[in-house]
Structures are given as C-alpha cells and as structure tokens.
Amino acid sequence: MSNENPSDLKYTKTHEWVRDNGDGTITMGITEHAQDLLGDVVFVELPEVESSLSAEENCGVIESVKAASDMYAPLDGEVTEVNEELDGEPELINTAPFGEGWIFSMKLKSMSDLEDLMDADAYEVFCQE
Amino acid sequence: MSEESQNQTPQRTPLYAKHLESNGKIVDFAGWEMPINYGSQVREHTQVREDAGMFDVSHMVVLDFTGKDVKRFLQTLLANDVAKLKNPGKALYSGMLNNDGGVIDDLIVYYLADDFYRMVVNAATRENDLKWITAQADGFDLEIKERDDFAMIAVQGPNAREKTHSILKEKNVGPVSSLEPFYGIQINNIFFARTGYTGEDGYEIMIPNEDVALFWDQLLESGVKPIGLGARDTLRLEAGMNLYGTDMDETISPLAAGMAWTIAWDPADRDFIGRTALESEKANGSKYKLVGLVLEDKGILRGHQKVITDFGDGEITSGSFSPTLGLSIALARIPVKAKDHCHVEIRGKHLSAKIVKPQFVRNGKSVL
Numbered sequence: 001m002s003n004e005n006p007s008d009l010k011y012t013k014t015h016e017w018v019r020d021n022g023d024g025t026i027t028m029g030i031t032e033h034a035q036d037l038l039g040d041v042v043f044v045e046l047p048e049v050e051s052s053l054s055a056e057e058n059c060g061v062i063e064s065v066k067a068a069s070d071m072y073a074p075l076d077g078e079v080t081e082v083n084e085e086l087d088g089e090p091e092l093i094n095t096a097p098f099g100e101g102w103i104f105s106m107k108l109k110s111m112s113d114l115e116d117l118m119d120a121d122a123y124e125v126f127c128q129e
Numbered sequence: 130m131s132e133e134s135q136n137q138t139p140q141r142t143p144l145y146a147k148h149l150e151s152n153g154k155i156v157d158f159a160g161w162e163m164p165i166n167y168g169s170q171v172r173e174h175t176q177v178r179e180d181a182g183m184f185d186v187s188h189m190v191v192l193d194f195t196g197k198d199v200k201r202f203l204q205t206l207l208a209n210d211v212a213k214l215k216n217p218g219k220a221l222y223s224g225m226l227n228n229d230g231g232v233i234d235d236l237i238v239y240y241l242a243d244d245f246y247r248m249v250v251n252a253a254t255r256e257n258d259l260k261w262i263t264a265q266a267d268g269f270d271l272e273i274k275e276r277d278d279f280a281m282i283a284v285q286g287p288n289a290r291e292k293t294h295s296i297l298k299e300k301n302v303g304p305v306s307s308l309e310p311f312y313g314i315q316i317n318n319i320f321f322a323r324t325g326y327t328g329e330d331g332y333e334i335m336i337p338n339e340d341v342a343l344f345w346d347q348l349l350e351s352g353v354k355p356i357g358l359g360a361r362d363t364l365r366l367e368a369g370m371n372l373y374g375t376d377m378d379e380t381i382s383p384l385a386a387g388m389a390w391t392i393a394w395d396p397a398d399r400d401f402i403g404r405t406a407l408e409s410e411k412a413n414g415s416k417y418k419l420v421g422l423v424l425e426d427k428g429i430l431r432g433h434q435k436v437i438t439d440f441g442d443g444e445i446t447s448g449s450f451s452p453t454l455g456l457s458i459a460l461a462r463i464p465v466k467a468k469d470h471c472h473v474e475i476r477g478k479h480l481s482a483k484i485v486k487p488q489f490v491r492n493g494k495s496v497l
Contacts, residue, residue: 039359040171042450043429043457061476063429065170065450066359
C-alpha cells in the first residue's frame, strides 16, 4: 500500500484529500489509499455546482466495478466547480487521485475549518490503524 | 459473489502461495481465501476476452458417483436428464431442485461410463449439497466420493486452448485439442474439460493438488495471466450465466431463473425431484422471468435495485459495469409480461433501461 500522501494536503477520515487553493476555495478528491480499496472506478456521480454542503454530508457516489461508495463533503461550503473530465474518464481517479482525478472544488464557509482535518502524517497513522 | 460464508477457519487452495506471488488481493469467498484481483479487475477481464487468463477454482467441489444405480439416481436428482449423455466425456448443465422446485444448486455433470459420473458443484453450497445428495441417495446402489485431492484451474479466452496445448506432453495434445465443446477427458491423473464460466473458449482442468502449482507456473510462462474472482463475476455476467445464491436460490424455480432450457420434461414419466411443483407452475404460468438489462442512463446497476415495469416491480439479481461493452448491464427478475423497456431505481432516481435476452457478450463480441 502506498503512503505517499502529499504533505501540502489535508485529509478526512473518509479518505478524501483537501487542497487549500489560497483564495478561499479548496479542491478535493479521494486518496491513493481510497482508490486502491475501490478498484477500477467506472462512474462518478458529482454534486451540483452551487449546491451547499455540510461537512460529512453525503454528496455523491463513486462506483467501481466492485461496488458503490458514498462520497462526503470534507467541510461546510458551496460547490464552485466539478471535474467534468470524470464523466468520460472516471479512471482518472485511479491513475491520478491527487491530480487529474480531483473531484470538485468548494468555497468554504470558514477557512479555519481546515484545521479540523488531518495532516499527511496523521492520515498515514489513521490508515494503518 | 455469494452472501453466504461459512463460520470457520478460512481454507486455502494449493495455489494460495501462487496468488501471493502474483500480488493477488485476498478476500474471503465462502470460507476460502481467494484472490479478488491481482491489481486491476478490468485489465484481467479484458485479458480473458482478448487473450487468455486462468482462474483458481479449486474451491469448487468435485464429486464422483460410481455404482450400478448411478444413472437412475441422477435421473431422479437432477432436473436435466443425464440420459441425454450418450458419448463418454459429455457434460450436462443442470439444476438440482428441492421438492418445491427451488434450486438447491446448479452444477455440471460429466458422463464418464454407465457406472461413473463426475459432478462439479459450487463451493458456497458444499455442505448443503452433500447433505441433500446423501439423503436422496438412500436406497440406491452407488458410492459418492468427494475428490478433495483435485485442484482445479479454468483457462479461458480466445488463446486459452492453444496456450494450454503448448505446455502439455506431446502425446496428450491430440486427445485434449480434439475435445468438442462441453466434453471432458481423463488423461492419467488429469481431467480436461472444454467448459467454462466466461463465454469464451477454454478448459477447466482438474489436477492433483500436489501437481497444480507446477501446472500454474507453466501456464504463466506460456503467457496465461492469473485472473481474480472479481473478473470472473463480470465475465460470467456478460456471458449471461447465472451465479448461484445471487440469481437463484432455494426459493426460486428454474423457470424464474432463466433455466427453463435445463429442465428435461421428456420422458413424462421421469419423476425427478421438483417435477410436480414445476408442472404446476408451468400450468399456472410463471409470474417472473429472468432477463438482461442494459442501462441507457448513466450509472451502475447493482443487485437488489428495484426494477419498475408497466406490469409491476422486479429486482436486479446481479449487476455491474460491463468492461467489454463500456456500460452497465444486469440480470433481473421481472414480471413475465414486461418487455422492451423499464426503469431502475438508483438512489431515488428512476433511470431508463432496455430489457434484453440475458446474454451480452460471446467470444469477445457484443451480442446485443
């Protein structure tokens, strides 16, 4: 199992990563560990742009060949952009989970909420538990 | 996969170490530690459709029936009729039914001699099958032997036979390569059958436990790749083949499970177990049928999703993404009158699906 979780990202207990874009928005996706557990991703149901989400709210679904897994909002905020590429190439989540396989961006209600998430070291420990 | 799993220490096949060598991701399947995939289920699926792959199916149960009453017994035990098997080695697919006409298991039986038949049943139903068979065999002059000394490898795909031939002793290539579809042959201590569960050509090979690892390695060297249970499931689904415990069980009759073709009604006086119940179902008309579904909207069909038709509701029995077709397909049990079109409820939304014959892919090609 890979534990090369980028140190500039924050992580949730539901295996999403969060990148602070520095402009009041964040981008999220699922981690390498999560994609490895899911297997080949074949369909992603994305949240709607402009929808308001609460932290830990079920906001979409990632379907692999194996099973459907719920996706959760990492923090409170409003969806600003979704990765339309995933429509045609859902496998980007497997091949580049921290890059081209990003899922959506949101404007956070409060940027300080980011502090509630785990850093890369804490996430690594969490995965091994 | 089966939802049943036995409450005991997990068992390992003689190929367990081989699975680890090939980075198999191990899961519990009916009490067995089996590889679900070796990295990518989709890649393994495609490998079987386009070239050749092999599955460890040693967890399946091989039963040898010998004795003078064997034929008469199997004619009672099975809904299909072993009397159809006239040439040695010929195989027959059948349901084994209970008195209510429900499917206890689906199986393959090979005719090897008038007093010798070989049967392969599912791993998940092992104990239940053995109990049932033993109980029915009371009063028949026969012997039933579990062949746990056999491991089993399924080699499947357009190049599977050729690659298998390449590792055989020269004198065995002739008899194996001339096997017709759905025939098997015992050569020394190995049994070769031209059967499978993928919709591709190939063999299922029973081989003594102590020899199987070497055979596996030789197949690997000849370019046959290991394939996990995950791809086995999507391959059989595309081929429209039922999975026991998912597409049918003891509460479902073969008429409602797409298995009508496996019921031998003639001769009318062959009194197989479940016949009376099936005849009454046939006379009254079955309420449900098993069909194929192709999802037209975006999403993935899964087992237990509700199917909505103009004639009432049904249910998906198994569904997944079809790697060969690039869309989602399913087997579903729906009201017998429904046709052409239906909706499937997925997370509160009603998605549009086409009703088709339960077969999607054969020999690498779409049959839609």
